[in-house]
Amino acid sequence: MIVLALAAFACTEKHVRTISPEADNLLDRLQQAAGDNQFFFGQEDFPFYGHSWEYEEGRGDVKEVCGSHPAVLGSDLGHLELGDDKNLDGVPFDVMRQAMIDHYNAGGIVTISWHARNPATSSTAWDVSDNTVVASVLEGGSHHALFLSWLDKVAVFLESLKLENGTRIPVIFRPWHEHTGSWFWWGRKLCSNEEYIALWRMTVDFMRDRSLDNLVMAYSPNYGGLTREVYMERYPGDDYVDLLGLDAYGDGQEFLNVLRNELNMVAQLGKEHNKPIALTEGGMGGLGNPEWFTRTLLKGLENLPVTYALVWRNAPDRLMPMHIFAPYPGHPSVEDFIVFYEDPRTLFLND
Numbered sequence: 271m272i273v274l275a276l277a278a279f280a281c282t283e284k285h286v287r288t289i290s291p292e293a294d295n296l297l298d299r300l301q302q303a304a305g306d307n308q309f310f311f312g313q314e315d316f317p318f319y320g321h322s323w324e325y326e327e328g329r330g331d332v333k334e335v336c337g338s339h340p341a342v343l344g345s346d347l348g349h350l351e352l353g354d355d356k357n358l359d360g361v362p363f364d365v366m367r368q369a370m371i372d373h374y375n376a377g378g379i380v381t382i383s384w385h386a387r388n389p390a391t392s393s394t395a396w397d398v399s400d401n402t403v404v405a406s407v408l409e410g411g412s413h414h415a416l417f418l419s420w421l422d423k424v425a426v427f428l429e430s431l432k433l434e435n436g437t438r439i440p441v442i443f444r445p446w447h448e449h450t451g452s453w454f455w456w457g458r459k460l461c462s463n464e465e466y467i468a469l470w471r472m473t474v475d476f477m478r479d480r481s482l483d484n485l486v487m488a489y490s491p492n493y494g495g496l497t498r499e500v501y502m503e504r505y506p507g508d509d510y511v512d513l514l515g516l517d518a519y520g521d522g523q524e525f526l527n528v529l530r531n532e533l534n535m536v537a538q539l540g541k542e543h544n545k546p547i548a549l550t551e552g553g554m555g556g557l558g559n560p561e562w563f564t565r566t567l568l569k570g571l572e573n574l575p576v577t578y579a580l581v582w583r584n585a586p587d588r589l590m591p592m593h594i595f596a597p598y599p600g601h602p603s604v605e606d607f608i609v610f611y612e613d614p615r616t617l618f619l620n621d
């Protein structure tokens with residue numbers, strides 16, 4: 271009896287789950303938006319660069335099209351694990367930190383993903399040459415110590431996201447995403463369900479042991495072929511996830527049908543598990559359909575309790591031609607985007 275009681279105490283002492291008032295408030299804001307049949311619009315990296323500019327204070331492609339920045343700022347921590355001062359897309363971490371704090375102060379929402387490099391081969395997150403990598407970072411594995419040092423660097427960054435009064439800003443943290451596909455070293459064919467869940471829990475427990483209570487953990491499988499079973503087969507548990515996501519890229523009727531089906535399923539799961547849901551990543555690469563925002567995105571989310579939708583980055587054209595997911599001034603989808611912006615269901619930073 272005594273032994274059991276002690277064990278239970280030790281268990282609750284370690285990995286304690288607490289959520290800061292700011293993170294709790296963020297969850298409430300998300301649920302409230304969905305309750306009002308609205309969603310927050312977001313874009314990856316929008317304050318750092320756009321189609322034809324880089325690092326110019328105050329600029330933003332979306333803002334230059336409709337008058338407001340997106341409500342959600344997404345950015346990625348890839349290469350932080352290497353000790354670099356810029357992320358995998360060249361964004362200095364100091365600039366990123368300040369932009370996140372400023373965005374929160376302006377009323378916005380911040381989300382972070384992490385395209386961590388392959389810890390076994392030192393190549394990119396997309397190196398799927400070896401299916402023992404996840405196992406190797408878990409306790410007892412050959413890359414466990416290295417991986418803990420990576421988690422430490424991420425924790426240090428997350429700890430630094432604070433206001434002058436010391437309050438940490440709430441962050442939707444979304445590691446190990448699109449795991450139902452097999453293009454990242456943590457993908458479906460690259461590890462077992464048990465290994466994936468262990469990777470996720472180890473990540474969350476590490477942050478909890480550092481008292482990081484400002485994180486809203488987002489789980490985001492990839493669009494396509496998602497039955498309930500597939501969506502949930504790697505679910506780390508209600509204590510380890512705060513938001514149910516979906517990453518979905520595409521256009522056209524077939525895409526729309528599947529998107530709505532899968533979001534419906536995620537919405538049902540969100541209801542059962544009492545978690546907000548979101549389109550955690552998406553878009554139409556190159557934005558070739560000038561009516562994508564109203565005909566695909568708005569239609570895709572219609573009457574579903576999706577709390578936010580984040581489109582991917584507008585990379586500078588000189589670096590990646592037409593790697594764009596939102597309009598910039600002069601783009602053929604500007605007119606349609608303004609209709610999207612003015613729709614009472616969409617929430618931008620100005621809202």
Ligand code: BMA
Nearest residue numbers: 346348358359385582583593
């Ligand atoms: C991908 C592309 C890459 C980028 C990565 C991480 O979808 O945009 O160019 O490095 O995301 O942001």
